[in-house]
Amino acid sequence: MISLPGASPFEIIAIWTILAIAFFGLAYAMFLRRQVMACDKGTEKMQDVWDGIRVGADAYLKRQLKTIVPLIAVFTVILFLSVYVVPPTDESKLRFAGYSDESLKLIIGIGRAMAFIMGSVFSLMVGQFGMRMAVQANVRVASASRRSFGEALKIAYRAGTITGMLTDGLGLLGGTLIFIIFGVASPDTLLGFGFGGTLLALFMRVGGGIYTKAADVGADLVGKVEAGLPEDDERNAAVIADLVGDNVGDCAGMAADIFESYEVTIVSTLILGVVLYTQTHQLSWIIFPLLVRGIGVLSSIIGTYLVKGNKNDKTNNALKSINKGFYSSAAISIAAFGVLSYFYLGDWRSFFSVVVGILLAVVLDEITKHFTDGTYRPVKEIAKNAKTGSATLLLKGLSYGFEVAVWQTIVIAVTIFSSIMIYHGQPIVYVLYGVAMTGIGMLTLTGNNVAMDAFGPIADNANGIGELSHLDKDARKIMDSLDATGNTTKAITKGVAIGSAVIAAVALFGSFITDVTKVQIQMGFDQTAQLLSTGIRISVPMVFIGLLIGGTIPFLFSSLTINAVTRAASQIVEEVRRQFRIPGIIERTVKPDYQRAVDICTVSAQRELVPLALIAVLSPILIGSFLGVEALGGFLAGVILSGQLLAVFMASSGGAWDNAKKTIEDGLYGGKGSEAHHAAVVGDTVGDPLKDTAGPALNPMIKVINLVSLLAAPVLIAYQKPGQTSIGMIVTGVICLAIIVGAIAYSKNGGFKKIPFEP
């Protein structure tokens, strides 16, 4: 089945071993699932509360599926037909030598469409299955907290690991399968795989982000601020929507987001690896990254077993235990990469790139922690500014948010520079490969990262169940401790997600340049006109226009997502107020209608998916059609730069405001109810949609735009000859423009129906 000229017996065995590890990761996820499901679900009251969360989560997932499936069908057809617009590459002809042109197109077309479906389904599975697992786990964690800290921690972390292993297993499985079947022709289909995963991640991120913050902001504004009810109070009609939202945003959205980064780094590395393979005939450019990922899966599994609490402790430092698992996995991975490099590659360059990636993850973690953790100076200063009101608190948070964006971008720039140094004197494609390997290294411990992230909503929901079912003090203390740890792990993984998104986008950017050049060679372009020779020249006005417009897209995206949250949160506020007026709700003699708030959030979140996806998918085609392929490169650079800066800024300032509020709630400056607290609540409310909706949505958006550019570039080159005006391209551009304008109008107004102005 494998068609790899020049493969050694070790490499053949390695490929099958990687496939086996992918299945092993999935089997381990199933094993953990059985362990978690075997745990008890606690009292009838706990199960009653949990049932509300479970039903709300199911409703969201079902509705999301209904919105997404037709779009998957449409894109599958488009990807299948794309091969009839631009013929398969020379590598595909080489891989399937002996087939007629028509048969080859059919093979590649089906391959690309199937890869797209596989990417979409895998991403959907990671998000949906991971979220269902988190929902199953939360009540069990709440129940275990009545017995011991250690047991509660173990269930929460292992349930998170299930999603982590799904991410690892499915990501590795998809890339490896495509490589086994298509060999050197895999770049033709890998793009479909990457696009499927990324598009679905965009849906889940945007939908999840809007849902979670609409529910959270709405519930807090009326429940906590207006009515003075505590967090997770049963009288608040939005309380269940809020708990469902934690799963939808931090579990389904984040898992799908990290999955697509994991997937896209494999896609870009394999694309660049195939380019190097065709030049050097060394298969290690392709096998090594896959082996690195395989090692990552195994070391993440080992790390899982190191996360445990002391059985006799009432509360313990869960973060210490989780960090122990993470750093042990990192050490095991680095040692194994070293052995592999020594015995297999006999060359340390790829090893160094991977280690730089792991270091990048650690440094980004530390920067994020420094600027968003309550124990460091920035958050303390933001909290201090709360004493003079919300304006100074907001300004201080903005100031630090801008600063984090600078440091994180510099670290990423240094990382890319390290690739230049590692591959010094080599052609640019080696450097790009080095960057892609950095992404591989950075996401080596995806299993741990996703587990840490999913741990957050599981612990948060367990605490909510504990509050609503009035569990005893000792259990509540355990859940409070786990919840606080979950907030930190969520913030850390957000930093990794953003950093990996940028590295993956830069690697895709590299693939864009090599892929465009390949098509240009096929089309008979002169070497001096090829993109790899010319580069992307921002001194060319068209390219500069592309750069400028690219820079605006993340702002447009953020504007629309924040607007959607504001609109949905207002609806939740009205609904909760309405229900407070129902006799008996405040007295606890009548149960609120939780489902209404769940429905409002679900509908609001799904409504935004299609317009935002259309903007991400069509904007590169619009630019490419009007301005050309080099300007499209400028456009991508603009999207990556402003997307990275904005995403880090929003995630960090939002996180810092959140923790400043928590610091005050822990007793600083008078604690809850003080003037400082009121100011901090304003900061947290402003920061919520920034850090949990708009910021995270930019990660998959950047990559969707990159992948669409990669897919569209050959078409643009084929139909846009230099010096000629193509009517077809102009018509395509105009259609894209009209759809984008319509999508913006739709998103701004929450639909095409005119909403009456209410002063």
Next chain:
Amino acid sequence: MKHIYLSATPEALIASMLPPLEFGDYLSTGTKKQNRGQAIFFEVDLAQIEDLIDMESLNKRCVPHPDGKPKNSVYLSVYRVLEKIPLAALKSLYLTSDNGYTLELKKHTYDASKKTKNHLHLFQELLPVNPLVASDMTPSAFLKRLTDGSISIVLPKLFFVDLKLGGLAANPQKASAEYLPYINVGHLKDCLEVLTGDYEKHMKTVLRVFSGSILYRTIESGFYIGAKDEMYFYPFPTMAELEDTNYEFYRSI
């Protein structure tokens, strides 16, 4: 079962069929009125004040609703209540957070000879008047001075709480006031400096108008009530003790 409560914020004598914890929840979060705000109230021994209230009216009004629900509140008086209630009739003091969790503070007789930790104090008077006052007197001396007629302003009884001053209690000139949550900390420092200067002043008003709520985390030692030489103390637990003994209340403040 009827309970009589003396509310301090605002002053009122209220009869209720709710036990103290439920009454606190009712006072702070309300029902249909959607009240919001913390509550501070004493439970009063009905037997000791029977001759002060119209028992017939009380027995008529403080009865369950037609649907069987207990009567939440019957206001008996809203004016000069503390003045009339004998100190011996006061039972436990209850503090309710603004989201309905209540802490019970037990009544203790106060040992006036006991030395206080700090030289300077910040007293939030609660009843019958409620300015925020800085003083270099101990709680017992402060109470005595305001109730024994030795100065022109005399109060029949006084209920107040001792608030944290941090480092300012020892050194108002140099200590940092950074972590104090009070409005206009600069003015507070000025007042404390006056007390430590050569002005023969022992009390200085920091704020004339009470905001209506206290930040429970800023309570230094506890609540004091009394007149002249009769004084009772309701010690406030440390945060660690509070976390251990009343976790819900601890989380809500």
